[in-house]
Amino acid sequence: MAIEYRVNAPVTADQFIELLNASTLGERRPVDDRACMAGMISNSNLTVSAWEGDTLVGISRCVTDFHYACYLSDLAVHKGYQKMGIGKKLQALTQQQLGPRCKLILIAAPGAADYYSPLGYSHSERCWVLEPGAFLGNAG
Template identity: 50%
Template sequence: MSSPLIVYRTGNDLDLNEVIALYEASTLGKRRPMQDRARMQAMLQHANLVITAWADAQLVGISRALSDFAFVTYLSDLAVHRDFQKQGIGKELIRQTQLVGGPHAKVILLAAPAAEQYYPHIGFSHHPQAWMLSGDALVK
């Protein structure tokens, strides 16, 4: 049996239930506020660069990013349904994000622990200068 044709689309006008189901069917759901639907909706609504992967009518992948479309694109979420992993969908979502985000824009991300070894394999370089301030902490 052959794999279904994967179609890629741009835009964040998506059904929140489908997005949440995808996050739950990938490793990303463990690190996102899945029970807070309003927050999940805001995350989706305010992302200005969203690429999705579809197998027929099923959402099987998403790249959710913030971009200035010139200098930098922050890839905040990359999720592929576990039944569709290892088929190049994540790699193509990143490639599509690069194309739409601008030919010279850097792509920056924070790797999930399970995917930390994946990114160097596809061309990303590690930058130890990154810093993170927790969402519930204020600058001192």
């Protein structure tokens, strides 16, 4: 099995949905909302993908300024391809696309929290999430 890695290669919404469903991320993403999924993949400005032939088996999907912050929105590897180093390689290739001062930032899936520390990530309790429709104070 030869895995090919590609930077910013086209990924269709259907390929993205299929991969998320074949990984653990499908449970936590709006995979039943194809328009949302299409927007997620098309508006990412950095993707690194892993392919076996024409089959998408892994992805690192990011939104970044390339200089200071890179939010790694999705790191997904097909269950049949996990524990082969694909996720680590995706992260390393993602980091190679970034400037020397750029931080890689992510929110870990509940079952993956122990995965990131051995890779060099530091844990932060400073993350805040505002859900759609939540109160924004006196913003206007």
